[in-house]
Amino acid sequence: MTLSLTKGQKLSLAKEAPSMVKCLVGLGWTAHAQGTTGAEFDLDASAFLLNAQGKCRSEGDFVFYKQPKSTCGSVVSSGDNRTGSAAGSTADDEQITVDLSRVPADVERIAFTVTIYDFEARKQNFGMVRNAFIRLQDAATGAEVCRFDLSEQSSTETALIFAELYRKDGSWRFNAVGQGYAGGLKALATSFGLSVD
Numbered sequence: 001m002t003l004s005l006t007k008g009q010k011l012s013l014a015k016e017a018p019s020m021v022k023c024l025v026g027l028g029w030t031a032h033a034q035g036t037t038g039a040e041f042d043l044d045a046s047a048f049l050l051n052a053q054g055k056c057r058s059e060g061d062f063v064f065y066k067q068p069k070s071t072c073g074s075v076v077s078s079g080d081n082r083t084g085s086a087a088g089s090t091a092d093d094e095q096i097t098v099d100l101s102r103v104p105a106d107v108e109r110i111a112f113t114v115t116i117y118d119f120e121a122r123k124q125n126f127g128m129v130r131n132a133f134i135r136l137q138d139a140a141t142g143a144e145v146c147r148f149d150l151s152e153q154s155s156t157e158t159a160l161i162f163a164e165l166y167r168k169d170g171s172w173r174f175n176a177v178g179q180g181y182a183g184g185l186k187a188l189a190t191s192f193g194l195s196v197d
Contacts, residue, residue, distance in 0.1 A: 002135075003146040005176040011146055013100075014171040022099045022139040025112055026092035027162060030131040031124075039122040043114055043129070045094035046185065047075050048192045050109040055193030057106065062194055063096065064185070074102035075110065097139060098165065100172055109166040111177075111192070115185040119158040126180060127155030134162040136174055148176035158184040 003011060013020060031041035049061035049070055056062055060071025068077040078095040098110060112134060116124050126132075135147040148163055157180030164175045181188055189196040
């Protein structure tokens with residue numbers, strides 16, 4: 001049975017999915033067909049592997065459309081869905097797989113984010129996006145562990161941290177974050193200690 005989380009809610013994977021080693025993180029959304037400029041939406045899911053200081057150790061800890069796999073090999077993106085046209089509002093638009101057994105010991109958190117590509121020129125923001133969600137599934141069994149529907153409207157933000165996996169007391173936990181940022185992917189990457197052109 002899938003657990004439905006609210007913003008800020010956390011769950012222990014050791015308790016809810018003790019046998020899970022490899023997990024699939026599915027992210028989805030429904031955007032207006034066009035923004036105010038008439039341009040199509042292109043939303044991008046990314047993952048940041050973060051140390052105890054909340055920073056990426058190197059560019060290899062940043063998984064996004066130009067780099068679909070982390071240097072350590074523990075986090076892999078399914079690729080960029082440039083249309084956001086998954087079948088129905090419950091289907092994943094993009095997916096990220098995490099092999100928890102391969103995550104380096106000095107990585108304490110993995111943040112899962114979604115940003116709007118070329119938001120300035122297209123005059124787009126998350127206020128134009130509906131039905132955003134993130135879900136966690138056991139990749140081996142296909143069982144969905146939890147789901148977080150982002151019900152709040154982030155009218156001006158162009159980047160969102162949907163959720164994160166983090167270590168606590170030697171085990172992994174899932175945190176439904178739902179925090180918005182201005183400045184898109186570049187600003188988000190900068191906050192995690194990276195420089196993105």
